[in-house]
Amino acid sequence: MLETQGVGVRFGGLQALSDVNVRIEPGEIVGLIGPNGAGKTTLFNVISGLVRPTSGAVRFRGQDITGLPPHRIAQMGIGRTFQVPRLFARLSSMENVLLGSLFRTRSSGSWQTRRGAEREARQALEFVGLEERGHYLASREPTGRRKLLELAMVIAARPQVLLLDEPMAGLNPGEVKSAMHLIRRLRDERGVAIFWVEHVMDAVMGTADRVIVLDRGSKIAEGPPAAVVENPAVQEAYLGERWMGYAPSARREVAP
Numbered sequence: 001m002l003e004t005q006g007v008g009v010r011f012g013g014l015q016a017l018s019d020v021n022v023r024i025e026p027g028e029i030v031g032l033i034g035p036n037g038a039g040k041t042t043l044f045n046v047i048s049g050l051v052r053p054t055s056g057a058v059r060f061r062g063q064d065i066t067g068l069p070p071h072r073i074a075q076m077g078i079g080r081t082f083q084v085p086r087l088f089a090r091l092s093s094m095e096n097v098l099l100g101s102l103f104r105t106r107s108s109g110s111w112q113t114r115r116g117a118e119r120e121a122r123q124a125l126e127f128v129g130l131e132e133r134g135h136y137l138a139s140r141e142p143t144g145r146r147k148l149l150e151l152a153m154v155i156a157a158r159p160q161v162l163l164l165d166e167p168m169a170g171l172n173p174g175e176v177k178s179a180m181h182l183i184r185r186l187r188d189e190r191g192v193a194i195f196w197v198e199h200v201m202d203a204v205m206g207t208a209d210r211v212i213v214l215d216r217g218s219k220i221a222e223g224p225p226a227a228v229v230e231n232p233a234v235q236e237a238y239l240g241e242r243w244m245g246y247a248p249s250a251r252r253e254v255a256p
Contacts, residue, residue: 001026001193002047002078002161007056009042009217016042019056022195024161029187029194031208031225033201038214040197041083044163046196048080049073060161079159083166085150087138088157093149094134097121097141100153124156126175128182143170155186161193162186169199176200180207205229213238 002024009017017039024030032040032092047058049070065073074080088096101120127130128148128224133141138149147167154162164183168176180203186192188226198204204211205225211227213221215237228234 001143002195003059004043004047005057005059007043007046007053007058009039009046009051010054012139015164015217017046017053020214020217021217022212022219024193024195026160026193027187027191027206028210029196031204031211032197032214033199033204033211033238034214037216038238039217041165041216042213044080044165044197047073048078048163067189074157074159077158077160078163079154079157079161080163081147081150081165081167082156083169086144087146087153089139089149090137092098092135092137093125093130093141094118094121096138096149097124097152097156100124101156120156121152121156124152125154127185128152129178144172144175145201147171151182159192161195164194164196164198165233166197166199168203171200179203183207205227208211214240 004020004022007017007020008015011029020039022043032043034040042051046053049065049068049072052067057064059065060076060078065076088099091099098117098121101117101124101185122131122134125134128149128151130145130152133145138146140148147170151167167179167183170181183194183196187194196208199236208225210223211225211228212219213231213234219230220237221234
C-alpha cells in the first residue's frame with residue numbers, strides 16, 4: 001500500500017536518512033522506533049510531502065507521490081499527526097474537525113455538502129470520545145484532548161494510511177492505555193493502516209504488529225516486537241538491557 005524505495009535525505013552536510021526502504025501493508029500497525037535524531041520524523045516528513053527526498057521515491061497504492069504537496073497527499077488518503085498538535089486555537093473543536101473533513105478523499109461525495117461535512121465531523125469526534133466537547137475552544141483543552149482532537153481532524157478525512165508522530169508523548173498512564181485501544185480500533189473498525197513513531201515502548205511493543213528501527217538515518221532492524229527487542233544492534237543503539245527477555249503476551253495485556 002505505502003512504501004519508500006531507497007529514500008535518502010541530506011540537509012547540507014548532514015545525512016538525515018540513507019537508503020531507507022519501508023513497506024506498510026493494508027491493515028497493519030507498524031511501529032517506528034529509534035533514538036533521538038535517528039531520522040524518524042524526517043521520514044514522516046518525506047512521506048507526507050513536507051520534505052523532498054534527496055534520493056529515492058515514495059509510492060502509495062502503486063503511484064509515485066514523491067514531492068507532491070502535503071494537501072495532495074492528504075487528499076489521496078495519507079493522514080498525519082504531529083508531536084505537538086497543530087490546531088486552530090481560536091476555533092472550536094467542531095470547527096477544527098470540519099476543516100479536517102475538507103481533505104477527505106475525493107472519491108466520496110459526502111464532503112461536498114455542509115451537512116455531509118458536519119456528519120463526518122460529529123462521527124470523528126464521537127470516535128475519539130470528544131462528542132460532548134465540540135463547542136469548546138481548541139486552545140482550552142489539555143494536552144491529551146488536543147491530541148485526540150488532532151486525531152479526529154485526520155479521521156474526518158477518511159485516511160487509508162495514518163502516520164502517528166509520538167501520540168503518547170505527554171499522556172498519563174490512563175491516557176496511554178486508552179490511546180493504545182483507540183489505535184487498534186482505527187485498524188479494526190475503520191481499516192486504517194497505522195505507521196507510528198513512538199518513544200513509549202510499552203505502548204508500541206504492546207500494540208504494533210511489526211516494528212522498524214532507525215539509527216543514524218539507516219534502518220537497522222525490522223520484525224515482530226519480540227524479535228526486534230532481542231536484536232543486539234537494537235539493544236545497543238536504543239533499548240538497553242531492560243528490554244531483554246521481553247514477553248509480548250504480558251505487554252499486550254496492558255491494553256483492553
